Amino acid sequence: MVQNFWYTLYMKMEARESQIHGMGLFAKENFGSGDTILLIKGEVRQTDDLSDDFIKAGQWQGINKTECLVARQHSTLFRYINHSKKPTAFVDLSLRKVIAINDIEKDTEITIDYDLEPMNERCKKLLGRLKP
16 A cells, blocks of 8 residues: 555656756646655665765755665655745655645646755755855
């Protein structure tokens, strides 16, 4: 049942060129407010153990200032979610899900607010998120 749910979610979105940055994640079907958009799978790792290049590549999700979730696969749709100050979704780390904030219509880019992601100063610096 979980595999079917996972597969169904992946069929409802796709990565394609974004007006925000590079590639983005877009809804292929409508999502309702509160719907699960994506499950975040991975293993918990210490951010201090990750190389600078790995951090810059963005294949992880901050859990707190010392730990992060690293995708088990080399490619996950989560990597295509771009930043917006007016996001369409948020990450619930306790449930390991990306959830729709409001209704999301087909062909809308799925975005989150990166500034809400917990991370240490090293990660912020490498990602260019420290304010001068």
